[in-house]
Amino acid sequence: MSTTIDLKEMTTPDKLRLMEALWQNLSTSPSEVTSPEWHGEVLAERDRLLDSGEETVIDWETAKQQLREELQ
Numbered sequence: 001m002s003t004t005i006d007l008k009e010m011t012t013p014d015k016l017r018l019m020e021a022l023w024q025n026l027s028t029s030p031s032e033v034t035s036p037e038w039h040g041e042v043l044a045e046r047d048r049l050l051d052s053g054e055e056t057v058i059d060w061e062t063a064k065q066q067l068r069e070e071l072q
Contacts, residue, residue, distance in 0.1 A: 007015065026033050049055035058066075 005018070010018070046055070050057065
């Protein structure tokens with residue numbers, strides 16, 4: 001089956017619904033979705049930075065607030 005979707009014709013809410021449907025479908029078979037090698041390298045580097053104290057973790061609400069302040 002082949003489906004063609006003209007993304008330029010879709011509304012933003014329709015695009016978001018499509019993304020959610022795609023993600024839900026992909027997540028039913030996680031073994032078929034592999035991360036690229038560079039992703040593991042990035043995660044390892046972030047772990048190293050956290051372990052060494054070079055980076056810290058903040059909660060999501062604080063991060064959103066900081067982003068809002070930076071974008072104003």
